[in-house]
Amino acid sequence: MTIETFQSNTQKTPQSNKVLLLVTKPSLQSSALLLQLSYKLGINTKLHHINKPLDEPVSDELLVIFDIAQADKKMTSHWQTTLSQYRTRVKTLLLNAPEDYPFYEIERWPTISAVFYPSTGETQLTDGISSVLRDECYFSPRFTRYLVNQSGQQRYFNHQQNGITQRESEILNKLRMGASNHEIAQLLFISENTVKTHLYNLFKKISVKNRTQAVSWANENLRR
Incomplete structure (x- = not known):
């Protein structure tokens, strides 16, 4: 510029x-x-x-x-x-x-x-x-x-290989965009406790300990 x-x-x-x-x-x-x-x-x-x-x-x-x-x-x-x-x-x-x-x-x-x-x-x-x-x-x-077209759609994942559900992939994609638990809950019309449960299960599946590690994992492993 x-x-x-x-x-x-x-x-x-x-x-x-x-x-x-x-x-x-x-x-x-x-x-x-x-x-x-x-x-x-x-x-x-x-x-x-x-x-x-x-x-x-x-x-x-x-x-x-x-x-x-x-x-x-x-x-x-x-x-x-x-x-x-x-x-x-x-x-x-x-x-x-x-x-x-x-x-x-x-x-x-x-x-x-x-x-x-x-x-x-x-x-x-x-x-x-x-x-x-x-x-x-x-x-x-x-x-x-x-x-708008991509909102709520399942993207990038091979679910059979990673064992990640569609809902977990939606939450991870929102996580990568910097959304908080409250914002994710509002976007997906679920409770914050449900978001926390999904994140707990997701972290176990991809062997990470926190949100930052999850975002880093996603940047390296999501299919384009």
């Missing part, structure tokens, strides 16, 4: 409980982008080197803009696992996603809330981030239709 100079007549007061974290390789271009986003959107911004771990505690609501053009497959998987640990406080926005980026790959990102392509203009970028700040999503019509 070409970063141009943003024009704004007024500067907004930053939203103290929200932080925009740009994960990329530091450059004059990325620093300029953050400065202009902070000025135009009224949000606190930080730059995080894509090669460094996210060690600092997440105390505020974090909007992570991940520059996917700077990441290989291994780094992408690492960040997907990392962000899944902060699912209740993090929203993920992809920057510079390839135009042909598969939809199932987008779904791998925890709490994915927006996708921006190299062709995305500056107005679309700020509009998209503004939508996420309002607790909305910013997706292309094609990806939105895909999500």
Whole structure:
């Protein structure tokens, strides 16, 4: 994405409980982008080197803009696992996603809330981030239709081989998107206790101890 100079007549007061974290390789271009986003959107911004771990505690609501053009497959998987640990406080926005980026790959990102392509203009970028700040999503019509069509469907699993039920696969797919037990229960119209029971059985079947390990297992083993 070409970063141009943003024009704004007024500067907004930053939203103290929200932080925009740009994960990329530091450059004059990325620093300029953050400065202009902070000025135009009224949000606190930080730059995080894509090669460094996210060690600092997440105390505020974090909007992570991940520059996917700077990441290989291994780094992408690492960040997907990392962000899944902060699912209740993090929203993920992809920057510079390839135009042909598969939809199932987008779904791998925890709490994915927006996708921006190299062709995305500056107005679309700020509009998209503004939508996420309002607790909305910013997706292309094609990806939105895909999500609707895929909702509730069984995908990726060889159930006979893994012994995973359709309901367990649905829950694991929601888990990979960063959903909490409460959110999973609402999406699947079941109780939170039922979600916990399914997760307990699922963890035993795939030999993991927690949600993070389950997401990592899914990223490595789900059929595309």
